[in-house]
Amino acid sequence: MIRLHDTASGAVRQLELRDQGRVSMYVCGPTVYGPPHLGHGRFALVFDVLRRYLAWSGLEVTYVSNITDIDDKIIERAGAEQRPWQELTAEYEDVWYAAMDAIGVRRPDHDPHATGYVEQMVAMIGELIDRGAAYSTPDGVYLSVESVEGYGLLAHQSLDDLRAGGGEREIVGGGDKRHPADFALWKLAKPGEPSWPSPWGDGRPGWHTECVVMSLDLLGERFDLHGGGLDLAFPHHENERAQSVALGRGFAVHWVHNGFVEVGGEKMSKSLGNFTTLTDLIAQHDPRAYRVLVLQSHYRSPLEVTATTIESAEAALDRLDALARRTAGSDVVDPSPEVIEAFRRVMDDDLDTAAAMAQVFGLVTEVNRLLDAGDVTAAAPLVAGWREVLSALGVELRAETGDVPDDVVELARRRDAARAAKDWAEADALRDQLTDAGYVVEDSAAGTVVRPG
RNA sequence: GGCGACGUGGCCGAGUGGUGAGGCAGAGGCCUGCAAAGCCUUGCACGCGGGUUCGAUUCCCGCCGUCGCCUCCA
Numbered sequence: 001m002i003r004l005h006d007t008a009s010g011a012v013r014q015l016e017l018r019d020q021g022r023v024s025m026y027v028c029g030p031t032v033y034g035p036p037h038l039g040h041g042r043f044a045l046v047f048d049v050l051r052r053y054l055a056w057s058g059l060e061v062t063y064v065s066n067i068t069d070i071d072d073k074i075i076e077r078a079g080a081e082q083r084p085w086q087e088l089t090a091e092y093e094d095v096w097y098a099a100m101d102a103i104g105v106r107r108p109d110h111d112p113h114a115t116g117y118v119e120q121m122v123a124m125i126g127e128l129i130d131r132g133a134a135y136s137t138p139d140g141v142y143l144s145v146e147s148v149e150g151y152g153l154l155a156h157q158s159l160d161d162l163r164a165g166g167g168e169r170e171i172v173g174g175g176d177k178r179h180p181a182d183f184a185l186w187k188l189a190k191p192g193e194p195s196w197p198s199p200w201g202d203g204r205p206g207w208h209t210e211c212v213v214m215s216l217d218l219l220g221e222r223f224d225l226h227g228g229g230l231d232l233a234f235p236h237h238e239n240e241r242a243q244s245v246a247l248g249r250g251f252a253v254h255w256v257h258n259g260f261v262e263v264g265g266e267k268m269s270k271s272l273g274n275f276t277t278l279t280d281l282i283a284q285h286d287p288r289a290y291r292v293l294v295l296q297s298h299y300r301s302p303l304e305v306t307a308t309t310i311e312s313a314e315a316a317l318d319r320l321d322a323l324a325r326r327t328a329g330s331d332v333v334d335p336s337p338e339v340i341e342a343f344r345r346v347m348d349d350d351l352d353t354a355a356a357m358a359q360v361f362g363l364v365t366e367v368n369r370l371l372d373a374g375d376v377t378a379a380a381p382l383v384a385g386w387r388e389v390l391s392a393l394g395v396e397l398r399a400e401t402g403d404v405p406d407d408v409v410e411l412a413r414r415r416d417a418a419r420a421a422k423d424w425a426e427a428d429a430l431r432d433q434l435t436d437a438g439y440v441v442e443d444s445a446a447g448t449v450v451r452p453g
Numbered sequence: 454g455g456c457g458a459c460g461u462g463g464c465c466g467a468g469u470g471g472u473g474a475g476g477c478a479g480a481g482g483c484c485u486g487c488a489a490a491g492c493c494u495u496g497c498a499c500g501c502g503g504g505u506u507c508g509a510u511u512c513c514c515g516c517c518g519u520c521g522c523c524u525c526c527a
Contacts (some may be wrong), residue, residue, distance in 0.1 A: 010457095028527075036527085043527040073525075152456095157524070159456045162523055181523095203460025207525090236526085259458095265519065269526060295478060297466055302459080302520080307463050312477035318475085322490065354467045358475035368491055372484090424486055432490075433458075442489050449490095 002054070004225075004346045005300060007154050007233050007255040008069045010074060012350050013255055017336040022060045023220040025051065026252065028211060028228035028236065029111065031068040031239055032078045032092035036099055037275035037292070038305050039261045039268050043229045045291050046258040048394055050227070056392040064218050065108040066211060067093055068203050069115050075193055085194055091235060099278040102287040104394050112214040116203065118196045120213045121205045124199070125185045133134065133246035137176035137198045142185035146179050148242040154255060155234035161202055164230065174423055183239050185209050187402070205358075208239035215240075216249060226252030230268075230300075233257050238312060258299045263306065289313040294391055295353040316361070320390070323364050324397035327383045339363065339385025343392070353393065401451035412448040415441075417446075 005012045017023060027047045030040055047065075069089040078085035100107070114121075123177045128134035133147045145151045151159050163180055184206035189195035195202035215223060225312055228238065237255065244251035261268040268275045281290060289303075292312035297303045339359070346355035363386040370379040390397060411430055418426035431448075434441050440453040 030527080038523095039527045041527090071525095114482095155456070157456050157523070205473095229524070231526055234522060235524085260521075260527080262520085265459095267521065267526090270524070292476085293465085303464080304465065306465090308477085312465060315478090316476050326490085352467080355474070358467070361475055365492080369493095372492060417484085422486075428487070440489075443485075444490085 002057070004254060004256055005351055007237075007257050010156065011299065013096060015225065017059075018220075018222050018253070021058075022062070023054050023225065024062045024065070024223040025054075025225040025227065026211070026215040026219060026223060027063070027108075027226075028064045028174055028232055029067050029108075030092075030096050031071055031073060031207075032089045032096060033071075033074045034094050034270075035277040037261075037268060037270070037277050039229060039275070040096075040102060041099070041278040041281070041290060042261050043227075043258050043302065044100060044105045045103060045294045045394075046064065047227050047256075049291075049299075049353060050256070050351060051106065052392055053351065057344070063106075063108045063425075064108075064110045064112065064215065066214055067096075067111055067113045068207065068389045069093070069113045070194065072112075072187075092364050095279065099282060103278070104288065104396055106394075110218050112210075112218060114210040114214075116319060117210060117213050117217070118205060120217065121209050122196070122198045123185075124213055124243070124404050125205075125209065125343075126199075128185065128243065128246055131246060131248075135178065136186075138188075139176065140184050140188050140203060140206070141200050141268070142177055142182040143185050143239070143246065144178055145181045145242060145243060148245050150245070151181070151242055152234075152238065154238045154241065171453075176236050181235075183208055183235065185243075192279065205452055208236055211236075212240050212243045212247075212251070215252070217243070220252035222253055225254045225256060227256040227258070230257040230392075231336075249329065255366060259302045261305050262302045263304070265304075268305070276305070285310050286314050286317060288398075289317050291393075291395060292357070295395070296357050299351055300356055310356040317360070319364060320395070321385075321398045323367060323383075324399040327359065327367070327379075328399040330376065330383065331380060333380045335385035336381035337390045339382060339389065341391045343385075343442055356389065356419050360386060360393075382383055401449070404425055404439070404450055406451070408434065408437065408450060412441075412450045416447040 001014050003012050004015050025047070027043070030036055033305065038403070042420060051061055051063050070085070074085050078088045097107070125134060128143060129136070129141065134141055134143050145159060152162055157163060159181060185208075186198060186200055186203050187206060188201045188203040193204070195204060215226070228237065241251055264276045266272060266274060281287070289310055290313070293309055294303065294307065296313070313316065342359055343356055346352040346359070363382055367379045367382050369383070387397070411434055415427050415430035417432070418430060431441050434450055438453050439450045442449045
């Protein structure tokens with residue numbers, strides 16, 4: 001069984017499953033008011049890889065990732081653009097999934113929307129009030145963090161220390177809160193704002209509430225794993241946990257957080273304005289390259305993403321595709337047990353995808369060497385293992401050479417003829433023509449091979 | 454101020470108490486008519502100062518620097 005770092009305990013520990021053979025995981029998804037940036041892309045890829053690996057390991061995975069489709073930013077943005085907020089969220093949800101599809105992130109088994117769970121959230125907030133853990137103020141309902149045993153677990157800080165950290169910062173929620181860290185469960189609507197009915201007045205749910213209700217509804221108490229970006233550990237996940245504790249309900253057993261995408265050593269974020277959208281990355285590069293880049297680092301480490309690092313990943317991907325082409329159509333055999341075992345060993349060790357990728361590239365060299373030597377038999381199980389590993393990591397190989405128009409094929413044929421006649425000047429001129437037309441020209445035993453570059 | 458990370462060769466990025474993962478870029482060679490692809494060789498890296506040790510990049514202490522969370526944030 002895999003060992004994973006757990007933010008709550010601060011240690012790498014065995015993933016213990018509630019139900020044998022089955023994994024329940026919840027990963028905080030996007031708030032849909034704008035295009036996703038590379039940071040969103042990283043968490044999506046990290047947890048997609050974890051999900052795929054667990055499934056590959058033979059576990060039945062239930063993967064839930066929410067869509068936050070109502071919150072302050074959405075209202076603000078819709079107001080600024082003077083259009084219905086539902087139109088905005090629908091648009092950016094489409095953008096989100098288009099980007100996810102492009103980078104090969106599998107759709108969740110469930111993607112609950114906050115607006116689909118308002119009634120249940122209202123019921124849960126009522127229960128929190130009944131239990132004395134929440135209170136209403138003139139502008140909403142708040143959770144009293146002082147009523148929660150062990151608040152601050154994920155931040156590894158006591159409530160007093162967290163409060164001290166407030167320093168000169170402005171306290172969100174105004175002066176009606178009993179404690180600065182108390183957070184909104186329900187926000188009363190101002191005129192013109194979208195709202196749902198509640199016993200405390202029309203309003204909307206606070207962000208931290210939706211994930212509690214939705215994860216417990218879809219996965220049940222004591223679900224196995226809760227994930228997200230490191231910046232969600234506190235306060236978002238802490239606040240989710242606080243609600244479940246206050247409710248007396250078992251919550252996530254294992255907390256997994258991924259490191260940030262950085263630019264020049266600084267966290268990529270909207271507030272810093274140093275972000276690249278996933279949409280732009282996909283338009284400008286091979287979308288698979290981002291997965292390769294993410295896989296080549298450890299999920300908890302910061303990752304520098306620039307045009308240079310993406311292009312490096314694209315070049316690395318070319319090397320993988322080249323072997324995929326070279327081995328396309330070869331006999332299907334069982335994968336090498338050694339290859340599979342080595343992969344399992346590093347992945348079980350806190351999802352060491354960087355080591356797995358090192359193995360992948362090692363296999364590329366080894367297989368090429370064997371094929372250069374003509375030893376197809378020895379190469380075959382390595383190739384099969386290599387393909388299986390890449391598949392488990394979600395890296396899609398591209399073996400097809402793409403569509404080549406007839407006139408281009410004709411040029412290649414003429415080059416072969418020229419080469420047969422040892423007319424090197426003509427052969428090179430034809431190659432230049434092909435290259436200029438945007439094709440990659442490679443010689444092979446079968447003659448000129450041409451593919452779109 | 455509290456808490457937590459990090460500082461590895463041109464770039465990205467793993468890892469480990471003891472003959473330098475991996476990718477990209479570069480250099481030389483093999484192969485090739487020439488290229489491309491592929492293969493081989495090539496880099497004596499771990500912020501600084503102490504300490505522990507037979508031996509530290511890896512453990513401990515101090516320092517410097519960078520970053521993150523404590524506020525919306527993947």
